[in-house]
Amino acid sequence: MSPVPESEVTAVQTGQDLTRMPRGRRRRMLAPLALAQFICSFAGSNMTVMIQDISEDLDTTVQGVQTAITVFLLVMAALMIPGGILSDRYGRKRCLVTGLAVYGLGALLSALAPGLGLLILGNSILEGIGTALLIPPVYILTTLLFTEVADRARAFGTIMAMGGIGAAAGPLLGGLITSAVGWRAAFVFQALVVALIIVLSRDLADPLPPDPGRDLDTGGAALSAVGLVLVVMGILATDDNGWLAAALLVAGALVLAGFFRWVRRRERRGEQPLLPLELFRDRTSNLGLITQHTQWLILMGLSFVVATYLQVVRGYDAIETGVIFTASTAGLLATSLGAERFARRRAQRTLVMAGFTVTVGGIGVLIGLAAGSPDAWVLTPGLLLIGLGVGVMLTPSVNVVQSAFPEDLQGEISGLSRCVSNLGSSVGTAVAGTVIVADPAVGPYAAALVVLAVFGLGGLGAAALLPRTPAPTRHG
Known part of the structure; x- marks a missing residue:
């Protein structure tokens, strides 16, 4: 295929005529966006199998390494919404590349860390900041580059x-x-993937120009960050101290209530808030956010429960545990890559409902088969079903939310969407851990799965309330 003329790229970047960009070029630009999501998700889950090795090498405790993971979640959740605003202010591509560079630096520092302090600086602080900067542009650019429903579904599916x-x-x-090789090599691997993404991002076109005049609501950003930090800390404290967890959750709720009052006051004054209240007035988007939150809650909660059960109860090592998890990976890959075909044949509401139904069914299979056999391989049918179900509904849920708002609100809704999903991951791990951590035997293991299934039924109820036909994309 011949190169795209410079005039055409300019037209795209200024938002004049996105349709003039060849479809093949847009598909190639999807590669760095998909890889960026991959490396962030990889970083969020691979640390669980390295805790023991890291604690021994750095002469710290398992709790110390868990603190590094917790701080990463806090930083990422607190900064995700401001990250979406900065994407609009300085440009989606610039924020993506900057976030990747910060993330890569954090990965290298983590690989070289002589102690827990530098590991927290690299993995928790810098990688958390980098993730908050790079993830919103991934979803904004995808929404802007792929305007047709089927194309967007395929892009989000990838x-x-x-x-x-x-x-x-x-x-x-x-x-x-x-x-x-060693746990440090895992961080070197992340840095190498980030370097590859930066190279692939060179030809990435930003469909809209930056808006340097975009006001960053620092007061709103501080309130939202503090509120989310308190909420996540409260969720993570449920394992140790119920009263402290309740106090943190109440404090977080009060701060977030103050954040909404702050937003309302700024809007009445004609000032630009961090998040306009209209983001929370769209019923379809709100339901989509609930389904997103629930999907990641189930996915990460299930990963924690099954990994704990296999390693603590069955005595499996990290590699054996990961091999069993390939069943869910295969299922998720198969249905996610079929997102375009599904979108052409079924309404988004139908796909989300089907995904929750299959996922809850898969949890039921896990409980039934695991209770009846000592062989850990009986978990694979249930994991496969869960992967298939989650893969079916991830893309339409994102599409429902992103497509509910015009281009000028993509920064805000992208940040909010990713924040809600990350909170789901934290809640899933905390809730599952609260049930299973006291005595990870078959009883608590099954109980944790039942709790996740109940959340799945709640997500199914929210999906059932989505419009029967997708609402058309609104344009500003």
Whole structure:
């Protein structure tokens, strides 16, 4: 294919005529976006199999390494919404590349860390900041570059498939790298992938110009960050201290309530808030956000429960555990990559409902088969069903939310969407851990799965309330 003329790229970048860009070029630009989601999801899950190795090498405790993971979640959740605003202010491509560079630096520092302090600086702070900067542009650019429903579904399907593969295969890849070379090599691997993404991003076109005059609501950003940090800390504290967890959750709710009052006050004054209240007035988008939150809650909660059960109860090592998880990875990959075909044949509501139904059914299969056999391989049918179900619904849920708003709100809704999904991951891990951590035997293991199934039924109820036919994309 011949190169795209410079005039055509300029037209695209200024938002004059996106349709003039050849479809093949847009598909090539999807590669760095999908890889960016992959590496962030990989980083969020592969640390679980390296905790023991890291704690021994850095002469710290398992709790110390868990602190690094917790701080990463806090930083990422707190900064995701401002990251979406900065994408609009300075440009989607610039924020993507900057976030990748910060992330890569954090990965290299983590690989060289002589102690826990530098590991927290690299993995928790810098990688958390980098993720918050690079993830919103991934979803904004995808929404802007792929305007047709089927094309957008395929693009989001590819991105969500790579994200799911990163999350599901993180323990396997992390275990393989750690066993073959060492835990530091896993961070070097992340840095190398980030370098590749930066190279692939050179030809990435930003469909809209930056808006340097875009106001960053620092007061709103501070309130939202503090509120989300308190909420996540409360969720993560449920394992240790119920009263402290309740206090943190109440404090977080009060701060977030103050954030909404702050937003309302700025809008009445004619000032630009961090998140306009109209983002929360769209019923379809709100339901889509609930389904997104629930999907990641189930996916990450299930990963924690099954990994804990296999390693603590059955005595499997990291590699053996990761191999069993390939069943869910295969299922998720198969259905995510079929997102375009599904979108052409079925309404988004139907796909999300079907995904939750299959996922809850897969959890039921896990409980039934695991209770009746000592062989850990009986988990694979249930994991396969769960992967198929999650893969079916990830893409339409994202599409429902992103497509509900015009181009000028893509920064805000992208940040909000990713924040809600990350909170789902934190809640899933915390809720599942609260049930199973006291005595990870078959009883608590099954109980944790039942709790996740109940959340799945709640997600199914939210999906049933989505419009029967997708609402048309609104244009500003």
